[in-house]
Amino acid sequence: MQNLRNPTRPLVCLAFALAAAAAQAAVPIEQWTLSNGAKVYLAATDALPIVDVQIDFDAGSRRDPAAQAGLAGVTAGMVEKGIRANGSDPAMDQNALGEAWADLGANFDASAGTDRMSFSLRTLATPALLDKAVRLAAREIGEPSFPEDVWQRERERLNAAIREANTKPATLASRTFGQAVYGSHPYGQDVTEATLARIDTAAMRQRYEQLIQPCRAKLSIVGAVTRAQADTIAAALLSRLPEPAGTCAPLPPAPEVAPLAASKEERLPFDSAQAHVWIGQPGYPRSDPDHFALTLGNYILGGGGFVSRLTEEVREKRGLAYSVYSSFSPGLHAGAFRIGFQTRPDQADAAVKVAREVVAKFVAEGPTAAELKAAKDNLIGGFPLLLDSNRKLLSNVANIAWNDLPLDYLETWTARMNAVTVADIKAAFARKLQPDRMVTVVVGARP
Numbered sequence: 040m041q042n043l044r045n046p047t048r049p050l051v052c053l054a055f056a057l058a059a060a061a062a063q064a065a066v067p068i069e070q071w072t073l074s075n076g077a078k079v080y081l082a083a084t085d086a087l088p089i090v091d092v093q094i095d096f097d098a099g100s101r102r103d104p105a106a107q108a109g110l111a112g113v114t115a116g117m118v119e120k121g122i123r124a125n126g127s128d129p130a131m132d133q134n135a136l137g138e139a140w141a142d143l144g145a146n147f148d149a150s151a152g153t154d155r156m157s158f159s160l161r162t163l164a165t166p167a168l169l170d171k172a173v174r175l176a177a178r179e180i181g182e183p184s185f186p187e188d189v190w191q192r193e194r195e196r197l198n199a200a201i202r203e204a205n206t207k208p209a210t211l212a213s214r215t216f217g218q219a220v221y222g223s224h225p226y227g228q229d230v231t232e233a234t235l236a237r238i239d240t241a242a243m244r245q246r247y248e249q250l251i252q253p254c255r256a257k258l259s260i261v262g263a264v265t266r267a268q269a270d271t272i273a274a275a276l277l278s279r280l281p282e283p284a285g286t287c288a289p290l291p292p293a294p295e296v297a298p299l300a301a302s303k304e305e306r307l308p309f310d311s312a313q314a315h316v317w318i319g320q321p322g323y324p325r326s327d328p329d330h331f332a333l334t335l336g337n338y339i340l341g342g343g344g345f346v347s348r349l350t351e352e353v354r355e356k357r358g359l360a361y362s363v364y365s366s367f368s369p370g371l372h373a374g375a376f377r378i379g380f381q382t383r384p385d386q387a388d389a390a391v392k393v394a395r396e397v398v399a400k401f402v403a404e405g406p407t408a409a410e411l412k413a414a415k416d417n418l419i420g421g422f423p424l425l426l427d428s429n430r431k432l433l434s435n436v437a438n439i440a441w442n443d444l445p446l447d448y449l450e451t452w453t454a455r456m457n458a459v460t461v462a463d464i465k466a467a468f469a470r471k472l473q474p475d476r477m478v479t480v481v482v483g484a485r486p
Contacts, residue, residue, distance in 0.1 A: 076254030090262035098156035098250035109230035181279020254287030319377035332467035341365025405465025
């Protein structure tokens with residue numbers, strides 16, 4: 040009778056099962072190096088007639104001078120504001136570029152995070168459209184014009200956004216936490232009106248020429264292309280960038296994040312209905328071999344939503360917050376571990392006390408076997424959903440490329456997660472977290 044009421048249900052279930060099986064099937068990743076030194080990573084799949092490309096450079100905000108915090112982000116944003124003329128190729132402003140991409144039915148984007156500056160391209164695999172999209176993307180990457188008048192307008196827009204953000208307690212909490220956890224490390228730099236005032240288009244050009252070079256590129260390509268086609272695409276995308284004279288000199292090493300020597304507490308008044316609370320410290324770099332144990336452990340501690348220990352103790356048992364979470368943010372350096380929640384100002388002290396106790400107990404004792412099994416079931420069961428589209432697969436391939444992970448990382452992921460034990464998690468958390476040396480930031484608590 041159930042099937043009569045919903046005759047499509049068996050087909051829907053079968054479709055989901057097939058999708059999960061397809062996502063779990065290993066997509067082989069090929070890797071090679073172009074003659075200019077760029078590294079190419081290819082996951083060829085013909086599930087859709089689409090090609091997705093991501094190009095990453097070591098040009099994120101960790102390389103920004105402190106006085107010009109935000110330089111990486113605004114430089115990436117200005118790449119899309121116009122390209123200069125080159126030979127028979129005319130200059131194009133932002134509007135012309137937008138129309139050109141719309142005509143191709145393709146998308147191009149430039150962005151910058153803490154570690155890398157990234158360019159992404161999505162286009163149909165049809166040869167005529169693919170060739171045109173790659174050529175236009177190559178021009179944006181290699182011939183940005185950085186128009187001064189556009190930057191003046193963009194800076195005013197960013198300044199207005201900063202002024203608006205500064206009226207919110209979450210902004211103050213984030214800034215204070217970052218500065219307390221990272222100290223003088225670039226990960227803790229804050230973009231302000233003052234730092235933007237020190238940035239001009241000359242600084243953008245200089246930074247771009249120094250850091251965006253073919254020999255420093257890592258290209259991740261996913262889609263309906265062969266290795267030969269991918270090799271041609273990769274070379275073409277970088278073809279408009281100037282080659283450095285001589286060898287590609289390594290960039291100077293960036294400083295490491297220093298561990299905290301003692302606990303810190305910042306309580307900042309703010310007239311708000313909710314107090315914003317962040318607790319944490321430097322965590323670990325993505326290259327750390329404890330990554331799998333820390334991922335599973337954090338799911339149990341506070342990353343698993345309503346099934347986490349923090350939610351059970353802070354929300355369910357005591358009603359001190361509607362939502363509470365924990366997270367690690369590993370990068371090339373030790374990104375922060377943090378616990379975050381909002382609570383009534385008069386409950387802030389109690390909520391902070393409980394959260395600290397939960398972390399200290401977890402570090403001292405580790406998870407239970409039942410908690411670990413539930414975490415593995417959830418994370419491993421959800422793994423196919425991380426690979427069920429071109430874009431998601433691209434993100435994973437780019438992660439492998441950027442962090443120099445093994446090419447079989449996706450194939451062995453499930454086995455490595457399954458191999459983690461309760462003892463592994465307890466040991467990993469003991470190595471990474473010191474509950475008595477954490478930063479606590481409370482914005483909005485009433486005296």
